[in-house]
Amino acid sequence: MSSTPPLAQLLLLGQGRDLLSERGVSCTGELPAASDPTLVARAEAAKAALGDRVLILGHHYQRDEVIQFADITGDSFKLAQAAAAQSSAEYIIFCGVHFMAESADILTGPHQKVILPDLAAGCSMADMATAAQVDQCWKDLEALGIASQTVPVTYMNSSAAIKSFTGAHGGTICTSSNAEKSLRWAFNKAEKVLFLPDQHLGRNTAVKDLGLSLDDCVVWNPWKPQGGLTAEEIRAAKMILWRGHCSVHGRFTRQSIDDFRTRIPEVKIIVHPECQHEVVTAADEVGSTERIIRVVSESAPGTQWAVGTELNLVGRLAADNPDKSVYFLDRTVCYCSTMNRIDLPHLVWALESLVSGQVVNEIKVDAETARYSKLALEQMLAL
Ligand code: 13P
Ligand code: SF4
Numbered sequence: 001m002s003s004t005p006p007l008a009q010l011l012l013l014g015q016g017r018d019l020l021s022e023r024g025v026s027c028t029g030e031l032p033a034a035s036d037p038t039l040v041a042r043a044e045a046a047k048a049a050l051g052d053r054v055l056i057l058g059h060h061y062q063r064d065e066v067i068q069f070a071d072i073t074g075d076s077f078k079l080a081q082a083a084a085a086q087s088s089a090e091y092i093i094f095c096g097v098h099f100m101a102e103s104a105d106i107l108t109g110p111h112q113k114v115i116l117p118d119l120a121a122g123c124s125m126a127d128m129a130t131a132a133q134v135d136q137c138w139k140d141l142e143a144l145g146i147a148s149q150t151v152p153v154t155y156m157n158s159s160a161a162i163k164s165f166t167g168a169h170g171g172t173i174c175t176s177s178n179a180e181k182s183l184r185w186a187f188n189k190a191e192k193v194l195f196l197p198d199q200h201l202g203r204n205t206a207v208k209d210l211g212l213s214l215d216d217c218v219v220w221n222p223w224k225p226q227g228g229l230t231a232e233e234i235r236a237a238k239m240i241l242w243r244g245h246c247s248v249h250g251r252f253t254r255q256s257i258d259d260f261r262t263r264i265p266e267v268k269i270i271v272h273p274e275c276q277h278e279v280v281t282a283a284d285e286v287g288s289t290e291r292i293i294r295v296v297s298e299s300a301p302g303t304q305w306a307v308g309t310e311l312n313l314v315g316r317l318a319a320d321n322p323d324k325s326v327y328f329l330d331r332t333v334c335y336c337s338t339m340n341r342i343d344l345p346h347l348v349w350a351l352e353s354l355v356s357g358q359v360v361n362e363i364k365v366d367a368e369t370a371r372y373s374k375l376a377l378e379q380m381l382a383l
Contacts, residue, residue: 027119027361032345039344043069046351054354055089056347057082057104059096060289061310061339066095066347075290076100076156077175083107083114084381091115091359093350095342097123101363102160103173106370106377114363115354117346121338123157125274128244129197131161133222137194137242138169140226146234151190153182155198157246160365160373162196167372172379176201176273177288180209181383192237194220197244204273204280206239214277219243248336249274252308256329257282260306270295271308271329279308289313297321310336 032039047054047069057079058070067073072082076096083092083104092108093115094101101116108114141147152171154162163173170189174182183205186193195202199219206212218237220227227234234240252275260267270285270292280286285295289309296305301323307314308329318326328334353360365373 027346027349031349034343034345036345039348040065042348043344043351046348046355049355050091050351052088053090054093054351055086055091056093056095057100059100059339060293060313060316061336062095062342063312063340063344064316065344066342067312067316069347070095075175075177075288076103077177077288078290080104080107080156080175080377081381087112091354093117093347094363095347097121097126097338098363099123099126099157099159102365103156103163103373103377105363105365106160106163106373113359115350115359116342116361116363117350118341118343119361121341123338125155125198125244125246126157126159126162129158129162129222129242131159131165134162134165134196137220137222137227138165141194141234141240144231144234146192149190150192150194150240151186152194152196153179153186153202154196154376155179155201158197160369163373163376164369164371166196167375167377167379171376172383173376174380175288177290178380178383179205179273182380183210185383187238192240194240194242196242198246198274199241199243200245200249200276200280201273202239202241203277204275204286207277208280208286212238217241246274248310248334249308250276251332251334252276252279252329254278254282256308256331257306260327260329264304264306267304267306267327268299269306269308269329275308283308293317296324296326299324310334310339312336312339 056070058067058073080103084107087109091113092104094104101114105114141150152166152169154166154173156173156175172182179201203217216238218229218233219241221243249272257269269283271279271283273286296317304325306327306329311334314328350360
């Protein structure tokens with residue numbers, strides 16, 4: 001008899017599997033070997049052969065071996081802006097994760113193709129909100145007469161289907177660099193916000209930047225009827241936070257901050273807003289990946305920093321700032337495993353395939369989904 005636990009069975013048989021099969025995770029064809037000593041030269045040659053026809057976008061969490069080939073590096077907001085502003089490149093190779101490539105496809109023209117070098121580069125947080133779950137949540141809010149007073153604000157880290165839901169219901173997308181602006185905009189329109197899918201970014205922004213209290217926030221658990229909340233709790237809440245989180249940023253603890261301050265009293269702590277509320281509250285600075293890089297780079301020589309975000313970024317920040325001491329906030333190694341899926345062999349494979357006239361791993365959002373997602377994304381860019 002199988003000893004598979006009920007939740008694992010559910011994921012194998014239910015929505016978890018649908019999500020992956022819809023997204024697709026296997027790459028076709030032959031990948032070059034990671035040990036091939038000519039990989040860098042091959043990437044350079046293929047990129048040069050494609051010239052202006054290709055633009056490579058690289059998120060800050062990408063590996064060094066990949067980021068060296070990026071034409072533009074940035075946080076998810078800057079990369080979305082770059083994709084929207086870029087109308088000439090025929091191919092945009094997105095070195096990041098699936099939701100970022102989808103957003104780039106939505107924001108670029110029909111003559112442009114967006115490529116994700118490894119289809120398995122997803123985001124576990126984005127997968128924590130499925131379209132069916134979000135639709136059910138909205139139906140529950142409608143049944144309670146609450147939906148008409150609620151605006152959805154959806155973090156960029158979400159599928160195109162959830163972005164489309166957001167656009168169709170008059171909401172906006174946000175990233176970690178404009179969450180405050182987005183929430184202020186939403187509260188000008190309505191009494192309540194349904195914040196998807198990262199509870200931490202929603203809570204941290206509402207409490208730290210907008211001055212709401214923790215009691216103004218409730219957490220909607222999509223696995224429970226009516227989110228596991230009573231009608232009174234939902235009616236009293238200003239922020240309905242989806243029960244999603246980032247497994248990478250969830251590792252940073254208040255204890256690590258206290259330990260650092262004991263060992264190095266002058267250390268400054270900077271963290272990403274996807275961290276837990278008590279971590280964000282205890283930190284000296286909070287910000288998107290782009291802001292973390294800016295704040296540390298612009299600080300005075302000799303400053304010591306402990307940084308709470310993904311390790312590829314922190315490693316580069318330390319290397320680029322030899323006049324400062326930059327430490328990783330967690331005691332253990334903490335890469336984003338899905339961001340790390342994009343490696344040099346996949347990049348070389350994508351580039352060389354384009355040189356030979358074959359477009360691999362194109363990310364294409366269907367027209368109906370793209371229509372409303374675009375509304376929500378453009379609303380964010382207009383803020
Ligand atoms: P940024 O928007 O700060 O780039 O963050 C994206 C992300 O996935 C953080 O985990
Ligand atoms: Fe998703 Fe977290 Fe990785 Fe960012 S760090 S892409 S939120 S899993």
